[in-house]
Amino acid sequence: MSMAADQPSPAARIGRFLRDNPVVTLLILLALLVLLLQVLRPGIVNERWIGNTVKFAIPLAMLAACQTLTMLTGGIDLSASVVATIAAFVVATQEPQVGTGLAIVLSLLPAVLIGLVNGFGVGICRVHPLIMTLGTGLIGTGCLQVYQRGVIATGSVVPASLEWLGTGRTWGMPNALVLFVPFAVILLLAQRRTGFGRLLYAIGANENAARLSGVRAWQVYFGLYVLSALIAGVAGLLYVGLIKAPSLSLAEPLLLPSVAAAVIGGTSIFGGRGSYSGTIVGALILTVLNTLLTLLQMPEGARRIIFGGIILAVTALYARLTDQG
Numbered sequence: 001m002s003m004a005a006d007q008p009s010p011a012a013r014i015g016r017f018l019r020d021n022p023v024v025t026l027l028i029l030l031a032l033l034v035l036l037l038q039v040l041r042p043g044i045v046n047e048r049w050i051g052n053t054v055k056f057a058i059p060l061a062m063l064a065a066c067q068t069l070t071m072l073t074g075g076i077d078l079s080a081s082v083v084a085t086i087a088a089f090v091v092a093t094q095e096p097q098v099g100t101g102l103a104i105v106l107s108l109l110p111a112v113l114i115g116l117v118n119g120f121g122v123g124i125c126r127v128h129p130l131i132m133t134l135g136t137g138l139i140g141t142g143c144l145q146v147y148q149r150g151v152i153a154t155g156s157v158v159p160a161s162l163e164w165l166g167t168g169r170t171w172g173m174p175n176a177l178v179l180f181v182p183f184a185v186i187l188l189l190a191q192r193r194t195g196f197g198r199l200l201y202a203i204g205a206n207e208n209a210a211r212l213s214g215v216r217a218w219q220v221y222f223g224l225y226v227l228s229a230l231i232a233g234v235a236g237l238l239y240v241g242l243i244k245a246p247s248l249s250l251a252e253p254l255l256l257p258s259v260a261a262a263v264i265g266g267t268s269i270f271g272g273r274g275s276y277s278g279t280i281v282g283a284l285i286l287t288v289l290n291t292l293l294t295l296l297q298m299p300e301g302a303r304r305i306i307f308g309g310i311i312l313a314v315t316a317l318y319a320r321l322t323d324q325g
Contacts, residue, residue, distance in 0.1 A: 060286065071262055072204045079136045084232045095158070118229065119221050176242075
């Protein structure tokens with residue numbers, strides 16, 4: 001009798017499973033959104049729609065990787081969208097002058113520079129990451145406007161290889177998966193199975209304890225923000241190949257969704273908790289949600305209200321599932 005009474009109920013077992021595997025909850029939500037989309041417009045969910053959804057979700061998921069990594073330490077990277085825009089604009093304007101290979105290298109140099117400045121400000125000067133990355137983002141935007149005046153006469157050309165990567169398809173699936181799948185696998189393995197990844201969690205959980213354990217936090221911050229900027233730069237190259245038209249605000253609309261994707265995916269803004277797998281699903285959820293709101297012909301104000309409400313609801317649900325003992 002007592003042993004039977006101690007056995008958890010099926011509902012309790014399901015709740016425990018969802019707490020231990022929060023990504024499953026996100027996948028269920030994603031499936032419900034796709035189902036709702038199919039009900040509202042029968043036949044819309046097909047191979048082509050899936051390919052387009054994945055194609056637009058990949059740049060968002062890559063920018064959200066910047067937020068996931070920095071949030072693990074209790075930080076954030078508000079310069080990520082600016083870095084992506086700079087990389088995209090530089091590669092398109094340098095392509096006619098120096099060719100694709102050198103143009104890509106030149107486009108990533110500003111990313112490394114901004115990452116080093118962010119790492120120095122956060123790790124050495126102890127400036128809060130929100131303020132530091134906001135400041136470097138504004139400076140980067142100003143520098144891009146100055147650069148644009150200098151190259152306005154040369155024109156711009158998006159490299160054919162980036163267009164192939166951004167818009168091409170192979171067997172119905174976007175070519176961007178050639179880049180994204182290895183990227184995601186490496187990042188997921190690095191988070192949990194490398195010393196650098198474990199240091200991000202340690203610093204986010206308790207930076208003082210990590211310092212007392214001999215961790216040189218400033219070195220971790222340098223590596224983190226340079227890595228974040230490089231990821232943002234690569235995301236910008238992929239995004240300009242998708243959009244096929246560089247601009248001074250190309251990736252700016254992706255900044256807040258990238259933060260939202262990381263938060264929806266379960267990354268704590270206070271540090272020490274999160275996984276890129278949840279962020280990937282979060283990016284897919286936001287992409288499908290955007291399609292759904294477009295289908296419903298929601299005015300911009302209503303779209304923002306619904307968008308924000310769902311973000312808050314999903315975040316609260318995730319926090320409840322993961323915090324309950």
